[in-house]
Amino acid sequence: MTQNNTPLLRVSDLTMMYGDRVGCRNVSFDLRPGEVLGIVGESGSGKSTLLRSISAQQEPTKGVVEYHTRIDGIRDVYQISEAQRRLLMRTDWAFVHQNARDGLRMNVSAGANIGERLMAVGDRHYGNIRAAAGNWLGKVEIAEERLDDLPSTFSGGMQQRLQIARNLVTSPRLVFMDEPTGGLDVSVQARLLDLLRGLVHDLNLAVIIVTHDLAVARLLSHRLMVMQGGAVIESGLTDQVLDDPQHAYTQLLVSSILQN
Ligand SMILES: Nc1ncnc2c1ncn2[C@@H]1O[C@H](COP(=O)(O)OP(=O)(O)OP(=O)(O)O)[C@@H](O)[C@H]1O
Numbered sequence: 695m696t697q698n699n700t701p702l703l704r705v706s707d708l709t710m711m712y713g714d715r716v717g718c719r720n721v722s723f724d725l726r727p728g729e730v731l732g733i734v735g736e737s738g739s740g741k742s743t744l745l746r747s748i749s750a751q752q753e754p755t756k757g758v759v760e761y762h763t764r765i766d767g768i769r770d771v772y773q774i775s776e777a778q779r780r781l782l783m784r785t786d787w788a789f790v791h792q793n794a795r796d797g798l799r800m801n802v803s804a805g806a807n808i809g810e811r812l813m814a815v816g817d818r819h820y821g822n823i824r825a826a827a828g829n830w831l832g833k834v835e836i837a838e839e840r841l842d843d844l845p846s847t848f849s850g851g852m853q854q855r856l857q858i859a860r861n862l863v864t865s866p867r868l869v870f871m872d873e874p875t876g877g878l879d880v881s882v883q884a885r886l887l888d889l890l891r892g893l894v895h896d897l898n899l900a901v902i903i904v905t906h907d908l909a910v911a912r913l914l915s916h917r918l919m920v921m922q923g924g925a926v927i928e929s930g931l932t933d934q935v936l937d938d939p940q941h942a943y944t945q946l947l948v949s950s951i952l953q954n
Contacts, residue, residue: 700762702727702868702900708757710747716924717743728898732915734905740924741904742872749789749870750779784814788861792873794853798845805841807860815864830859851882871903875910887913908951912936920944
């Protein structure tokens with residue numbers, strides 16, 4: 695068991711270069727079970743690069759990402775086998791994309807989208823899988839009668855909620871989110887945020903969320919990292935960083951939001 699004071703994830707000196715261009719550089723932090731970390735910064739500051747490098751989607755140029763696995767203890771995610779990494783990504787980790795279409799299979803039903811993740815971890819009982827899928831539709835506020843409908847018949851907000859259900863059905867401990875409310879109507883965003891906040895709390899999920907929206911960061915994250923030019927220039931408790939920013943760039947970021 696991971697104790698609450700043992701990091702679930704440890705990122706050490708992570709650097710990603712695209713040729714001569716810096717994607718992100720020298721990023722280090724720990725994430726504890728149930729902790730929500732927001733990554734904020736302007737466009738091109740390196741947020742998505744960092745998220746991809748941490749979540750084993752893009753091997754960094756330098757640095758180490760260690761994860762406290764359920765079975766084998768602490769493992770370097772780039773040193774384990776491809777099969778182990780895939781299993782980790784399908785079970786204990788989840789990834790919520792900004793565009794729901796990137797995280798869903800659009801040509802199979804909503805129920806199959808959820809059930810597929812359960813089958814990937816060995817569930818074979820059709821009745822149980824269907825029941826779990828229906829249950830998860832309810833949790834993300836989609837009527838169970840939509841179980842056999844294709845995601846393409848869902849609204850943007852519903853597709854995003856379906857993507858969340860598909861991701862959370864295997865009870866992951868760590869969820870990566872890249873602008874999960876981006877591209878949605880403001881009223882739809884508010885409802886989704888509320889839902890996410892409830893699920894993150896109830897399921898004690900550790901989350902790394904990339905957003906350029908400081909209101910989203912404030913609502914969801916316990917801690918914040920502010921990025922500029924690929925580097926983390928300020929980090930700390932969310933309220934502290936947003937209410938009393940120390941770095942001139944963070945001050946600018948916060949004041950530009952207040953003026954809008
Ligand atoms: N595949 C790539 N090839 C080359 N350079 C890249 C690639 N992806 C990102 N970069 C560069 O890395 C830097 C960081 O980009 P990144 O997409 O990580 O920023 P971001 O903060 O996520 O931006 P946004 O908020 O616009 O998504 C930028 O200079 C970008 O041009």
